[in-house]
Amino acid sequence: MEKSVTYFRVSSTEQKQKGYSPDAQKRLLWSFAQTNRFDVDMDFEDTETAGRAGRTNFMRMLEYVRENKIKHILVEKTDRLLRNFKDYTLIEDLMKECDVTIHLVKEGVSMSKDSTSNQKFMFGIKTLMAKNFLDNLSEETKKGQIEKIECGEYPSKALLGYLNVVDPLTKKNVIVVDEKNKPLVQALFKLYVTGNHSLLSLITTVEGMGLTSNIPNGRKLNKTSTAKLLQNPFYIGYFRWNKETHKGEHERLIDPDLWQKVQDVLSGKRLNNDKKHNLIPFAFKGILTCGECQRGITAELKKGRYAYYRCTKYQTNCSQPAVKEETLMERVGVLLDWQMSDDGLAYVVAGLKQSLQEKRQWHDTAYEGMVEEKLRLKKRLDRMYEDHLDEKVSESLYLSKSKEYETRIEKLETDIAKHDRADINYYDFGHKILELAKNAKKLFEMGTSSEKQEFLRYLLSNSTLRDGIPNFTLKQPFLQIAKRSPLRERSAWGG
Numbered sequence: 001m002e003k004s005v006t007y008f009r010v011s012s013t014e015q016k017q018k019g020y021s022p023d024a025q026k027r028l029l030w031s032f033a034q035t036n037r038f039d040v041d042m043d044f045e046d047t048e049t050a051g052r053a054g055r056t057n058f059m060r061m062l063e064y065v066r067e068n069k070i071k072h073i074l075v076e077k078t079d080r081l082l083r084n085f086k087d088y089t090l091i092e093d094l095m096k097e098c099d100v101t102i103h104l105v106k107e108g109v110s111m112s113k114d115s116t117s118n119q120k121f122m123f124g125i126k127t128l129m130a131k132n133f134l135d136n137l138s139e140e141t142k143k144g145q146i147e148k149i150e151c152g153e154y155p156s157k158a159l160l161g162y163l164n165v166v167d168p169l170t171k172k173n174v175i176v177v178d179e180k181n182k183p184l185v186q187a188l189f190k191l192y193v194t195g196n197h198s199l200l201s202l203i204t205t206v207e208g209m210g211l212t213s214n215i216p217n218g219r220k221l222n223k224t225s226t227a228k229l230l231q232n233p234f235y236i237g238y239f240r241w242n243k244e245t246h247k248g249e250h251e252r253l254i255d256p257d258l259w260q261k262v263q264d265v266l267s268g269k270r271l272n273n274d275k276k277h278n279l280i281p282f283a284f285k286g287i288l289t290c291g292e293c294q295r296g297i298t299a300e301l302k303k304g305r306y307a308y309y310r311c312t313k314y315q316t317n318c319s320q321p322a323v324k325e326e327t328l329m330e331r332v333g334v335l336l337d338w339q340m341s342d343d344g345l346a347y348v349v350a351g352l353k354q355s356l357q358e359k360r361q362w363h364d365t366a367y368e369g370m371v372e373e374k375l376r377l378k379k380r381l382d383r384m385y386e387d388h389l390d391e392k393v394s395e396s397l398y399l400s401k402s403k404e405y406e407t408r409i410e411k412l413e414t415d416i417a418k419h420d421r422a423d424i425n426y427y428d429f430g431h432k433i434l435e436l437a438k439n440a441k442k443l444f445e446m447g448t449s450s451e452k453q454e455f456l457r458y459l460l461s462n463s464t465l466r467d468g469i470p471n472f473t474l475k476q477p478f479l480q481i482a483k484r485s486p487l488r489e490r491s492a493w494g495g
């Protein structure tokens, strides 16, 4: 019997709905193993909260598979396994280097290095869609946070000088003053406002006063964190979230007059003059690594207008020269100059349809569960009302119970609406993939520098630059689309 591992993942929202327990996934995988005569060596499980990929055991699983020469990974379906392209490349490497086969049990597909390009292509599309679904969820979580913000509740980790605690009465997360660090924060502001300090001397001064040893988690104040701290309106009772300032519910540590004066001192010292550097979006920034020394490739402007890319050469004796942006642009032009053949188009459409069908299945189950629950609660509420009219239920019990049901119904209604919106985004996303695949070159050329940058991040993975020549690698499913292009002989990347 060949050795295998199982991997299953559930999100915390799914867990509350029927049919999505980790046990159900596990049973499915184990029975598959039995039928196919695999020996299950180890089970790996991750739980995920909306938008936050709990992937610790995913990484452990990859390691385990390598170390123990496991040849088979059993998962329920693609979106249980992969959350993004990084995962995808990790899995692809594993298939290539260790000859591992991935069994997508519910999809009835096994992926290995010998899979057909068609199968790899479908796999790629499903990865894209899986990722998108996660993005939607995290979008929804943000919306939940916005509701909190509007009530003055800071949705994130407390700053230095404050603590996150749970109010024992209301069970709400609240932010309270951290008495231990309060003097430190106040000293920073009081000293800095004198104008006699640089950030560095400010830090040494408070350290000299024995104040910084209080900082939690062994973090140390440095120039950047201190500058950020001094500019944060949190200390005067506000907080910033998504570029907007909101009035908070927390107590202020600094007098608003003092805070404003500190801002004046800071701006007098022009701490922000490195900002203009970030205003120029370089299309290839963060996309390439050096083909000689594997360091990052950074961008700079020469003579105020020519964009150049060069290896950071961090702690190496790399010999690579800087490269003009135009050179890279030409290469991308060639790369994206594919034509969607009818065949290619049919594949994309089929891939999208299939992924939609699979999504529908689990989505519908979740959706129906919520609608049923809502109906059930409404019936109970009605019955409760009747009982109350018949004086079987006391006024106070009726009021408290009906309130409880109403809150639960409201919550379900928002969840149902969320699913509806996620659906629309999902279709929209599929449409975008298709448009992008059809018009890649045109879309790229039309885009602004920052759009180009985003576009390239979306299309490319693991691309390198050496001797002035970029070696671009397309992500799936675009790699397959390009390969199916009748123009592919002309492209520079072989494939």
Ligand SMILES: [Zn+2]
Binding pocket: 290, 291, 292, 293, 294, 295, 311, 312, 313, 318, 319, 320
């Ligand atoms: Zn280099």
